[in-house]
Amino acid sequence: MGTDFRTDSGTNSGTNSGAHSGPNLGDNSGANLGANSGTALRRLWAELRIVGAVVRQRWISWKSYPAAFYMWPISPLASLAVVMFMAKAFSTVAAGPAVSVSATAQTIASGGAVTDAASDFRSFLLVSTVLWTYIEGQLSLGFSIESEMRRGTAEAVLITPASRWAFLTGNALYQFIRSTMNAVATITFGIVFFGVSGFLGPNWPRTLAIFALDLLVVYGYGLVLAGALVVFRSAFFSYAWDCLLPLLAGSTFSVSVLPPVLRKVSLAIPLTHGLDLLRWSVSGYPTVVPPSTEAWILGISAIVLPAFGYAVFAVLERVARVRGTLGQF
Amino acid sequence: MGKHGGLFLAAHLRMALALARKKLLQEAAYGLQFAHWFVTPFLGILPYIYQARFFSGPGTQGAEAFSRWAGTTEYIAFIAIGACLWDWVTNLLWEVGFSFRDEQEEGSFEQLWLTPAPRWLLALGNAAANSLINLTMALSVLLLVHLFFGLPLSVNWPLLVTVAALSWISMYGLGFVYAGLVMFLRDATHLVDLVNRAVMILAGVTFPLSVLPVWLRGMARVTPLSWVLTSLRSVMISGSTWGDLKLELTVLSVMAVGFPLFGYFVFRIFETLTRKRGALSGY
Numbered sequence: 001m002g003t004d005f006r007t008d009s010g011t012n013s014g015t016n017s018g019a020h021s022g023p024n025l026g027d028n029s030g031a032n033l034g035a036n037s038g039t040a041l042r043r044l045w046a047e048l049r050i051v052g053a054v055v056r057q058r059w060i061s062w063k064s065y066p067a068a069f070y071m072w073p074i075s076p077l078a079s080l081a082v083v084m085f086m087a088k089a090f091s092t093v094a095a096g097p098a099v100s101v102s103a104t105a106q107t108i109a110s111g112g113a114v115t116d117a118a119s120d121f122r123s124f125l126l127v128s129t130v131l132w133t134y135i136e137g138q139l140s141l142g143f144s145i146e147s148e149m150r151r152g153t154a155e156a157v158l159i160t161p162a163s164r165w166a167f168l169t170g171n172a173l174y175q176f177i178r179s180t181m182n183a184v185a186t187i188t189f190g191i192v193f194f195g196v197s198g199f200l201g202p203n204w205p206r207t208l209a210i211f212a213l214d215l216l217v218v219y220g221y222g223l224v225l226a227g228a229l230v231v232f233r234s235a236f237f238s239y240a241w242d243c244l245l246p247l248l249a250g251s252t253f254s255v256s257v258l259p260p261v262l263r264k265v266s267l268a269i270p271l272t273h274g275l276d277l278l279r280w281s282v283s284g285y286p287t288v289v290p291p292s293t294e295a296w297i298l299g300i301s302a303i304v305l306p307a308f309g310y311a312v313f314a315v316l317e318r319v320a321r322v323r324g325t326l327g328q329f
Numbered sequence: 330m331g332k333h334g335g336l337f338l339a340a341h342l343r344m345a346l347a348l349a350r351k352k353l354l355q356e357a358a359y360g361l362q363f364a365h366w367f368v369t370p371f372l373g374i375l376p377y378i379y380q381a382r383f384f385s386g387p388g389t390q391g392a393e394a395f396s397r398w399a400g401t402t403e404y405i406a407f408i409a410i411g412a413c414l415w416d417w418v419t420n421l422l423w424e425v426g427f428s429f430r431d432e433q434e435e436g437s438f439e440q441l442w443l444t445p446a447p448r449w450l451l452a453l454g455n456a457a458a459n460s461l462i463n464l465t466m467a468l469s470v471l472l473l474v475h476l477f478f479g480l481p482l483s484v485n486w487p488l489l490v491t492v493a494a495l496s497w498i499s500m501y502g503l504g505f506v507y508a509g510l511v512m513f514l515r516d517a518t519h520l521v522d523l524v525n526r527a528v529m530i531l532a533g534v535t536f537p538l539s540v541l542p543v544w545l546r547g548m549a550r551v552t553p554l555s556w557v558l559t560s561l562r563s564v565m566i567s568g569s570t571w572g573d574l575k576l577e578l579t580v581l582s583v584m585a586v587g588f589p590l591f592g593y594f595v596f597r598i599f600e601t602l603t604r605k606r607g608a609l610s611g612y
Contacts, residue, residue, distance in 0.1 A: 067514045071523050078526030082535060083380070089398050089536040090384040090391040243372035251376055253383035 047166045054170025055177070058144070062178075076186040077193075080129050083252050084194050087125060123199055124283045126190040127207075128252040130183045131278060134215055135271070137179035139242055141222035142229040144171045149229075158230075158321075164314060168226065172219055200282060207281045210295075213302040214274040220305025221245075221271070227309075227316030249275055256288055270301035344446050348454030349461075356462065366466050371473045374412040377535050378478065381408050399537035406566050408535050409474045414561050415534040417467040418554055419525055420459070421500040423507060448600065449593060452508060456501070483568035492564055492574070495581040496557040502588030503553060509599030532558050553588070556580050 063069050148154035157167065190196040200207045225241055248266045249255070254276070255266040266272050273294040279285045280294075287294055356366075381404050385391030389402075396402040432438035441451060474480060529535075531545070532554040538546060549555045560577040563569040571578070 065514065067510075068523070074523045074527050078523075078530055081530050082526075085530065085540050086377075086380065086536045087384050088540045089395050090381070090386075090404075091394055239369050240372065243369045246376040247372065247379065251380075253376075253380045257379050257382045 047163060050162045050166035051170040051173060054167060055174045058171065058174040059177075072181065073185045076129075076133060076182040077189045079133070080126065080186050080189055080194070083125050083129060084122070087121070121283070122190070122194055122196040124279055124285055125252055126187065126194075126196045126199055127278060127282045128275065129190075130186050131211065131214060131275060132246070132251050133182040133186060134176070134179040135218045135245070136242070137175035137182075138172060138215065138218040138222040139225060139245070140175060141168065141171055142225040144175075145226050145229050154230075158317065164317065165310070168223060168310075168313065172222065176215075203281060207278065210274065210278045210281055210298065213298050214271065214278060216302040217270050217274055217298065217305050220301075220307075220309035223306065223309030223313045227313035230313075230320045231316045245269075245271065248272065251275075254279075254285065254288065270297055270305065273297045274301075341447075341450055344450055345454035345457060348451065349458040352458035353461070356458070366462055367469055370413070370416050370466055370470045373416070374409055374470065374474065377408050377412050378405055381405065381535075395537075398539045401566060403480075403566060405478050406480045407537075407562065409478060409480065410471075410562055410565050411534045411558060413467060413470045413474060414558055415529065415532065416470070417463060418496065418500055418557055419528075420463045420466075421497060421504065423504065448597075452505065452596075456504070460497075484565055485568065485570060488569070488571055488574070489561070489564045492560045492578070492581065495578070495585045496561065499553060499581060499584035499588045500557065502585070502590070502592040505589070505592030505596040509596035512603050513599040528552060528554050531555055534558065553584055556584070 145154060148157055158164075187196075187199055190199065221241070245251070247258075248262065248269055249271045250258075250266065255263055255272055258266055267288065273287075273289070276287045276289075277291060277294045277298060280287045280291055385395065385404060392402040392404055395404045395407075399407055401407060432441055442448075444451075530541070531549045531552040533541070533549065538549050538555060538559075541549060556577060560574060560581060563574060563577070567573075
């Protein structure tokens with residue numbers, strides 16, 4: 001019995017630990033690792049497909065309105081033209097048919113607001129307008145959810161097994177594509193109609209890096225606003241922020257012209273520094289605080305704000321789920 | 330006959346009031362959205378004002394340069410009033426169109442359209458509430474701009490009311506064209522944005538029309554909104570008199586008679602086309 005037991009035990013033990021446990025451990029861990037990585041890859045692929053599906057759905061929806069789809073370049077042209085013509089109205093040089101915005105830069109320079117900067121003021125306006133197309137795009141995340149709510153499809157979309165990440169990223173990616181189309185059109189119009197040259201400035205890698213960080217910051221804002229919309233069932237915050245941000249962040253002007261109280265609020269908004277830094281990089285326009293400080297503020301905000309925005313959206317969406325108001329509008 | 334006529338009119342009035350009441354109740358149900366109508370237009374004007382300050386610079390050179398184009402150094406008044414009136418006019422223009430779009434999105438458009446109520450009444454009744462909101466909004470924004478920026482208003486009030494009334498009728502008439510387009514093309518938001526932005530250039534909302542290239546200036550002259558804005562601005566900033574605005578008043582009067590007729594005619598064409606497509610309830 002003892003022997004048998006020992007033998008069995010030993011055998012079993014040996015078998016289990018050696019022949020069984022050992023190979024199993026190896027097989028299982030390998031298989032598990034393989035399975036886990038396979039599952040992770042499949043999950044990632046599924047998420048990416050959802051992102052693609054959201055983008056495709058939004059694109060098809062836009063395309064189904066031919067008037068809007070085929071006339072889209074009017075919007076970026078008009079946005080740029082309004083600011084360029086407005087600048088021309090303050091030009092000290094009687095300009096001919098072409099816009100002489102560089103003369104406006106001279107006006108500002110001679111007035112003392114700018115000393116030796118803004119050598120090409122048109123770049124200043126163009127880069128501001130281009131970045132603003134992306135900002136508007138990302139802020140409209142809230143509007144896209146409002147649209148789903150208004151059409152009665154928000155609840156259906158938000159309670160599917162698809163992750164929030166995929167849904168929001170799909171919407172953000174769609175907005176990014178649309179904004180890029182607008183940006184390309186704006187730059188083309190700027191070059192062709194308004195004679196802008198050297199759009200990205202001499203240090204274009206730096207400019208592009210600042211641009212990317214700005215987009216991350218705005219994505220964070222967009223997520224918070226989307227969350228607010230889900231709970232409050234109103235795009236009020238999106239509309240209000242959409243109106244406030246151009247003022248407080250200085251969409252196409254330096255916040256140095258704001259009254260002291262507003263300037264303090266403005267400097268507390270990371271995007272103000274992002275815009276300021278971008279314009280400094282493109283046209284050498286003086287920043288409101290030292291560029292290195294603005295770079296730190298922008299860098300930290302670009303990491304913190306998207307994560308914060310996602311967390312806020314998750315919490316607010318959960319509140320709406322618990323209240324059972326996802327389908328209401 | 331007289332009695333029937335009176336009943337007919339009373340029924341129409343009741344319909345219009347019911348529609349207006351429904352719209353106001355709907356707006357009031359979304360408290361924050363309701364607040365948005367009064368707060369955001371003022372916020373929307375501020376970036377233009379500070380943009381102008383930035384372009385002008387701290388000295389007087391910028392303002393003097395501006396006066397060469399606009400005829401006034403009061404560029405803040407010029408831009409603030411322009412932007413405020415622009416909001417008012419574009420809202421007027423889109424009120425009719427948007428009212429149908431909302432019904433389409435909420436799925437009640439076809440039912441509403443198949444009632445025995447006349448089409449024009451449906452359009453006007455729905456828009457009456459919007460007009461009330463719009464007027465309150467415009468006045469509150471003007472008041473805020475006046476309080477914060479001390480606009481030098483020298484207004485001939487009877488002339489202002491006349492110009493505003495003629496503008497209101499013209500833009501409402503033109504609104505029927507947009508309403509028809511919205512019904513036919515289904516989506517208004519993108520179209521609103523595109524047309525608004527394009528017309529913003531031609532109407533000279535934030536800059537004097539004289540800065541436009543010659544060929545664009547020609548187009549601006551035939552844009553109804555530029556006449557409306559120029560006239561209202563003249564009355565409110567320059568203190569223009571009846572005699573100063575003879576041409577503008579004539580043009581606005583012609584528009585006030587012609588646009589409603591033209592608008593309704595075009596609207597009926599779009600309505601027929603939409604019906605034939607069986608797309609009244611689609612959006």
